[in-house]
Amino acid sequence: MKTITMDVLKDAANRLLFTMSDEQYKTLYEEFGVLTKQMEKIGEIKGLEAYAPMTFPFDCSTTYLREDVAEEPLKREDALKNAGNKQDEQIKLPKVVL
Amino acid sequence: MNFEAVIGLEIHVEMRTKSKMFSAAPDGFSHDPNTEIAPLDMAFPGTMPVVNKQAVINAIRVANALHMTIDHTLYFDRKNYFYSDLPKGFQITQQARPIGKDGYVMIKVPGGEKKIRIERIHMEEDTCKQEHFMDYTLLDYNRAGVPLVEIVSLPDLRNGTEAMEYAEAIRNIVVYSGTSDGKMEEGSLRCDTNVSIRPCGQEEFGTKVEIKNINSFKNIEAAIDYEIDRQSRLLLSGDPVVQETRRYDEASGKTIRMRLKSDAVDYKYFCEPNITPIKLSDEFVDEAIKTCPELYDAKEKRYLMAGLSQSDADILLSDPEMAAYFEEGMPLVKAPKDLANFLIVEINSYLNKETKAIAELPLKPATLAEIVMMQETGGLSHKQCADILAKVLLNPQLSPEKAKEELHIVAQVSDSGAIMGFINAVLAANPQSIVDFKAGKDRALGFLVGQVMKASHGKVNPAEVSRLLKEELDKRQS
């Protein structure tokens, strides 16, 4: 497991495309301390390897598949009306360099 | 030192379904930007994915054609990363449980066939289209959410040609199963490749280089061949191969560095919680396979059995619409080879000249078959039929019979008596040719047939002439 340092936290935040104040990083670092201790409670639970990781609370498997029929799409003006930067009926960004 | 190249191909195929993979927006009909969007494709908060049945059916068919084990339960995962063309900030894919795994495809290699193993096939969704300008980029979300299948081979390929054959084999399967248009130039089939080399005999793999931006089947071969050569030169001069991503530059024919491969991106895959596991019954899977349109290999076999040459079959099958046209006419002619001939020569030439696709041909298969039959049983020569065909193409309302009338075309003389008349006259006029024929000069027969055709103004059946001439020549003494 990756050791938690200020740098690791800053890097994680940057990868999530935001940053925080230094004070907040400190708070976060403390929270990780708390969380790690809390996580140890999970660590103390015996026999967890016998359980498959659970995403769904019970067996909710289904056979339903959507019929391949096209529905009326959004009107272009509706699709774009919340976008803050547009041009030529498309959303505009600074040039994306490959 | 001799090197062996180790090559794997990752192919993304855009499925041609009516609606998208997880939303019901129309799939790929419009070129008008941002007109084929459902709220999910724009990643509006609160929208949820619902799996497209036809996409699953297509994936099953392709997996089956590739001899893969098909998972009867569908699970989906999230691949999390940020990019301008990824509206949700994650892509829904099948990382842990792909719908198909452990398959293979046979490709033709010098000397026979080779098995290329395929690791996995899974469903996922496409990203937005980006149009780059000088200092800005425009995003079109029509493509966002279009269904994809990704096919990943094991590194069994050893050179550019094999890779190209492999990609074409995959293309043929996805096209003929009705899954995709499979056009690299249009982006409905995309190929990335990993190339490494190692000294012959070494088990350990060399450093892998990823190559992207290959936009045609020919370029698969060219890019890989260049890369193999580049890596060989590096190693021979004592330099290491660096792990990186390169793109193929068509103009120069070279691969060029895009970026160094840093630690592989961590996509933080986890199970997609908005799609509960979907159980596919045996009946559903069997039905999907049973109802799969006939695939390339099966058609090829059928055409060859019907008397077509390999090259004729290849040409027809290179265009599924041409193949479909051919098959419609097949039962209406005596020898499919004759129909194939007309398609490959006269029809193709017409389409090329008019820059049309066969879908725009103003001639139904049944009508073309009628013309072919005029050659097969109607006593007309190929040239006569070609003339009728040309006239009908110019005036699609004209029936072949009417066209024949208007062109004053008359059936060739096949009556042996009449033909003998011409033969005897020609033989009398060309005694030297008889001598030449007896002396074993093959040209002589052809010359004599030509003379008979001339004398009869082309109105005799050349095959008959040849047969009767030979008979007569054999009868005569030298």
Place this chain on the structure above:
Amino acid sequence: MNYIDLSLKELHEALVAKKVTPLMLTEEALKRAHENKDNAFEYLDDEGAMAFAKTLTEPEKDNPLWGIPYFAKDNFSTKGIPTTASSNILNGYVPVFDATVVAKLKAVKAVMIGKTTLDELAMGGTGTTGHLGKTYNPYDPKHERMIGGSSCGSAAAVSASVAPFALGSDTGDSVRKPACYAGLVGMKPTWGRISRYGLFPFAPSLDHVGYFTRDVYASAVLLDVLAGRDNRDATSSAKPIDRYEEDLNKPVKGMKIAVLKMVTDSVKDEEIKKHFYASVEALKKQGVEVDYVEFGKDLLESLYATYIVISCAEATSNDANLDGIKFGPYKGGKTYQEVMFNARTAGFSELIKRRFVIGSYCLMRENQEELFLRAQRNRAKIVERVNEILKDHDFILALSAPSIAPLFTQASDKLSDEYLIADNHLCLGNFAGLPSISLPLGYEKGMPYGVNFMGRAFEEKKLFQMSSAYEAITGLAETSALDPKEAKL
């Protein structure tokens, strides 16, 4: 006293008798909303609500929700009406589609008055982290006590009697805990029972649509309308729905309840405990069998961490679409990364950012097995234990919270060492996806407190049946901050 203060049943009767009209109710709701000082509202749709109410002229006798005003938590997508999830990153966002539950309520002619505040992006339990600041508890005019969260605004709106019901969402306890602090009936049905299409996701494997009412009857008839398969939500259940009010007030003799011993024991407030046991005795008098059950100390102590890991991990992924590009304030930048970075840095509060980093950290390749997957395995073990208990019992019962609503000064949104089992058990209902309802029990210092019943999957009808019996015991049906009813116990 106004018609809007009546119980849903009586209100319906008054509407049918044309003693009151939907327009009158709507006007009253809007008036109260505008005058309300609890900071419970993100948006009030005066124009739209009145226009819709005006069209409702012929009462529908068999439609208990006809003409009834309500509020939706501001994380439900509402077409043409701004929806912000109380986060600056969604300022100005106007959805172009309705959430399924909003559309269903519109179809039965309920009148949406407006949107209520929440803890930002539904990630919180204090009602203090939304971008409009603290939401107050109508029971405390001094504004010293919280109402909890994340569905703080909806809880405030119903407990202040601004409208008879309000939609909320519940991922760890976000309807059932504020219900407890606000003296309301807070219902969270089985996972998949109500479509989540249009509900902004926090942690889909734990998210539920829930709602607040002032009595059990209203809660039951509301589920009639909201429940059901929705093909736009692949996780919504195709199981047939019930008439959930059918078994209300029927005898509960023979039903079996498991009380979580450790949860009750850990509560320090003796008054609250006393009343809890008194209510249990009252149930026993009606022939209900009650067992005190050990859940397992280790498991109970691991609940919170398990919840934080799973919910933060899923949330980080769900909110990756919030980048200021398709919607939300565009902050510009020299590259697309900068555009996203500027929007997200400005738009998310500090708390949310901390939660995202935690979630992201748990999903990292090198940590995933030990953190995220381990938490998911623990969830499986926890759920197994819950279902084990429910094999022999119809319900699990516990106090919803160890105390009345905490003072703002008492609570913090930082992860704290102070771990109270009694404060963190409601997430069992989310882990196991089981129907769970909070009901008022009594008051202390004038502030409500209550209990929580959890039943088996898709047994909401039975849950309501037991709830109606409990409600009769406490006498607290229809209690509100405007007009608190007297607690019988």
